Amino acid sequence: MATASYDAFYQHQPLLFSIAYRMVGTVADAEDIVQEVLIDWYPKVEQELDIESQKSYLAAMVIRKSIDYLRHAYVQRESYFGTWLPEPIVCSDPHECTERLVLKDNVSLAWMLLLERLSPLERAIYILRTAFDFDYKTIAEYVGKQADNCRKIMQRAQQRIMEGKPEYDISDEQHRCVVQEFLRAANSGDIEALLDTLLPGSTFISDGGGKIAAAVRKVHGADRIGRFMLGIRKKGPHPLYYQIVIVNGDYGILAWDETSIQYVMAMAFRNGKIATIYSIRNPDKLRHVHPNQARR
DSSP states (O other): OEEOOHHHHHHHHHHHHHHHHHHHOOHHHHHHHHHHHHHHHHHHHHTTOEESOHHHHHHHHHHHHHHHHHHHHHHHHHTOSSOOOOOOOEESSHHHHHHHHSOOTTOSHHHHHHHTTSOHHHHHHHHHHHTTOOOHHHHHHHHTSOHHHHHHHHHHHHHHHHHTOOOOOSOHHHHHHHHHHHHHHHHHTOHHHHHHTEEEEEEEEEEOTTSSOOOSSOEESHHHHHHHHHHHHHHSOSSOEEEEEEETTEEEEEEEOSSSEEEEEEEEEETTEEEEEEEEOOGGGGTTOOHHHHHO
């Protein structure tokens, strides 16, 4: 047994945030959940409670609060204006992103969107099992279920995820090269080069949240996406600055003007080309990304 301590909370805070973010898909809400856990942790420290595994205890607190949050959030997302996309975690290099999210696996925007197919309980079990490799006995303690029941729920969750599982058939270096070529072609207006980075049946998804101009419906097909991207280039603010960044563990694009972040863009790949583009424009989802950080 170990006595509850503040040091234990701060030691495991990156893990707690990583779990909460995977669960709820929004940075601010994940931070709020972790802060609520800290507030609930205070009395346990003051009372000097003996807790066998403070890490497990804190993680369980995060999971339960995240499940409660998701039960309300899923209802709100059904009435969201346009397509809801997760808030991006933007970093300057892979090491920084890995540190913040603890693990790179199962945190790309494509994976985060797949998690929206799951119920809050399924999502919790799937994340704990696949992203953090907890055994079913530990997971059962976290979610208040029997281990055998958790195993069955995990099987159902896996079936739903596998139906839309993104393919990772491209190396990090190839990923970066394609993103660079996409950005170069879009900025120069080279439509042929732009189309060469896209699969013929690719999809463009934009999230403006009804607060800024964005494609309300998905744009399907390389030709339509190419014309759409060149239209954005002509109508967008000038000057506009760009940077290749790490978005949820993968290479992506950050764009900003003199006053604010304009968008964060991530991609999913198949057969070495871009299959899906995710463009986050909702300013509420970009509040934690700052132009000064981008310029560095």
